[in-house]
Every structure is written in structure tokens, then in C-alpha cells.
Amino acid sequence: xxxxxxxxxxxxxxxxxxxxxxxxxxxxxxxxxxxxxxxxxxxxxxxxxxxxxxxxxxxxxxxxxxxxxxxxxxxxxxxxxxxxxxxxxxxxxxxxxxxxxxxxxxxxxxxxxxxxxxxxxxxxxxxxxxxxxxxxxxxxxxxxxxxxxxxxxxxxxxxxxxxxxxxxxxxxxxxxxxxxxxxxxxxxxxxxxxxxxxxxxxxxxxxxxxxxxxxxxxxxxxxxxxxxxxxxxxxxxxxxxxxxxxxxxxxxxxxxxxxxxxxxxxxxxxxxxxxxxxxxxxxxxxxxxxxxxxxxxxxxxxxxxxxxxxxxxxxxxxxxxxxx
Numbered sequence: 001x002x003x004x005x006x007x008x009x010x011x012x013x014x015x016x017x018x019x020x021x022x023x024x025x026x027x028x029x030x031x032x033x034x035x036x037x038x039x040x041x042x043x044x045x046x047x048x049x050x051x052x053x054x055x056x057x058x059x060x061x062x063x064x065x066x067x068x069x070x071x072x073x074x075x076x077x078x079x080x081x082x083x084x085x086x087x088x089x090x091x092x093x094x095x096x097x098x099x100x101x102x103x104x105x106x107x108x109x110x111x112x113x114x115x116x117x118x119x120x121x122x123x124x125x126x127x128x129x130x131x132x133x134x135x136x137x138x139x140x141x142x143x144x145x146x147x148x149x150x151x152x153x154x155x156x157x158x159x160x161x162x163x164x165x166x167x168x169x170x171x172x173x174x175x176x177x178x179x180x181x182x183x184x185x186x187x188x189x190x191x192x193x194x195x196x197x198x199x200x201x202x203x204x205x206x207x208x209x210x211x212x213x214x215x216x217x218x219x220x221x222x223x224x225x226x227x228x229x230x231x232x233x234x235x236x237x238x239x240x241x242x243x244x245x246x247x248x249x250x251x252x253x254x255x256x257x258x259x260x261x262x263x264x265x266x267x268x269x270x271x272x273x274x275x276x277x278x279x280x281x282x283x284x285x286x287x288x289x290x291x292x293x294x295x296x297x298x299x300x301x302x303x304x305x306x307x308x309x310x311x312x313x314x315x316x317x318x319x320x321x322x323x324x
């Protein structure tokens with residue numbers, strides 16, 4: 001029994017050794033043992049059926065290295081705890097971090113493997129240049145955030161909410177840049193994260209005291225209002241009566257109907273205005289929806305409402321109401 005076990009172990013060792021020798025014969029040393037990364041250069045290896053694909057794989061290899069560094073970075077763990085990142089946010093940021101654009105890479109080695117019918121490459125990225133590029137990107141994002149902040153400071157609550165929605169659309173991109181830079185350098189980015197956290201807190205506070213009322217005239221406008229009501233509720237906006245609201249959503253529709261060979265077609269223009277308590281228009285938009293039916297005009301109008309729902313689904317209620 002002991003001899004049998006020893007034979008199995010010896011066979012496994014020989015198999016692993018042969019496989020290792022096979023790899024060494026198939027792949028060059030620069031691929032199996034790429035240069036060590038340092039303060040100036042990050043290296044990556046990749047393979048593909050053409051050079052372009054091989055280079056993309058090598059750059060993904062570099063992205064993976066940065067992501068591994070990030071995952072083990074104690075500073076980033078502290079950021080995530082201090083700024084109350086949800087698990088969903090953490091995963092989302094890491095997914096975006098893995099998709100880095102490299103504008104400064106160089107291909108150091110290439111080789112075609114006849115036995116595998118594919119190319120292998122060794123790629124290098126200039127680390128200081130990458131840090132510079134990511135810092136410039138972060139600065140541009142922060143400039144946009146600051147501009148939205150400045151331009152809405154003394155405006156109405158609704159205009160401020162609109163600006164904060166735009167800011168919150170930018171923040172995930174900025175957090176991704178901070179993620180990358182934290183993995184590449186030792187610089188402290190907490191001042192930016194503090195600002196982002198404050199914006200999120202302000203948005204939630206304004207949201208909690210913003211109440212919409214929906215103003216309609218025709219029966220169809222009421223149906224449109226229900227679509228908007230459901231969409232606003234999904235975004236945690238409150239809906240109330242006119243006397244308790246501080247934002248009025250005014251809806252006025254113009255329906256153009258026609259019948260062609262027994263089929264009914266509706267083309268509807270919806271004028272949407274957002275007004276403050278003083279009835280001043282803050283935001284406005286014109287939305288065109290279409291519907292058809294083989295039954296009657298009313299069914300064509302109902303189907304047009306599905307078009308509106310699809311537009312809201314695609315662009316978001318904030319986009320349709322021009323809140324962003």
C-alpha cells in the first residue's frame with residue numbers, strides 16, 4: 001500500500017515537472033517571468049489571435065494588478081469605512097477601476113507561437129505618466145462638480161436638486177479615479193471624498209422636504225400624470241396635494257389622431273413644466289410620444305403612454321423632466 005502511494009506521488013511530480021518543462025519550451029522567459037514592477041513602470045503580459053487582441057489582454061493584466069493592489073490597500077479600506085460605501089458601490093467602483101484606459105503603453109516584446117497559433121506580448125506602462133493622466137481626469141471631474149455647485153448655490157431648492165443630481169452622476173467616475181490613484185500612489189484623497197459625502201447628504205436632505213403636486217386638465221393628462229407619479233415615487237420623490245407641495249408638475253397634452261385603413265395612430269406632444277410655489281417656471285420640456293391600435297383612438301392613446309414609460313425607463317425621470 002505504501003509503495004502504491006509513493007508511486008502515485010512520484011507520477012504526479014513527474015507530470016507537473018513535464019508540464020512545467022513543456023510551458024518553458026513553449027513560452028519564452030520574458031513571458032513566464034516578466035520584469036518586476038517598480039516606481040516607474042508596470043508590466044503586463046497577454047496573448048491573442050492577433051497583436052491587437054494580445055495587447056488588450058496584456059493591458060487587462062495590468063488593470064488586474066492595480067485592482068489587486070487596491071484590494072489589499074489599507075488606505076482604501078479606511079476610505080470605504082469612513083465614507084460608508086455600500087457593498088454595491090464597492091463592487092461598482094472596482095468594476096470601473098478594472099476598465100482603465102491606458103494612453104501611454106509600450107509593447108516591449110512580441111512573439112508568434114506556431115504551436116498555439118497566437119501572439120504573445122510584453123507591455124509596459126509608464127507609472128508616473130499614468131498617475132498624471134488619472135490626476136488630470138480627476139481634476140476635470142472635480143471642476144465640473146464645482147461648476148454645478150457654484151451655479152446653483154443661491155437658486156431654488158428644485159434647481160439645487162437638479163445640480164446635485166448632476167453632481168451625483170459625476171461622483172462615481174471621480175471615485176473610480178481616486179481608486180486608481182490610491183492604488184498607484186500614497187497621496188491622501190479624503191478631502192474629495194468628504195465633499196462627495198456632503199453632496200450626497202445635502203441631496204437626501206433636500207429630497208426629504210421636496211413635495212411634488214401634479215396639475216392636469218384633461219383625462220389623458222391625468223393618465224400622463226400617473227405615469228410621472230409612479231416614476232417620481234421610484235426616485236423617492238414625495239407626491240402631495242397642491243397646498244402641501246413646493247414643486248408643481250404641470251402637464252398639458254396635444255393629441256393628433258388619424259385613421260389609416262382601419263388602424264388608429266396617435267401622435268401626442270406633452271408640454272411639461274416644473275414650477276415653484278410662486279408659479280415661476282423652473283424647468284420645462286416637450287415630449288413626443290406615439291401609439292397605434294387596430295381597435296380605436298383611445299387604445300392608440302393608451303399605447304402611446306407605453307412609449308412614455310419606455311422613454312422614462314431609457315432616460316430616467318430626471319432626464320425626461322430636465323432635472324439633469
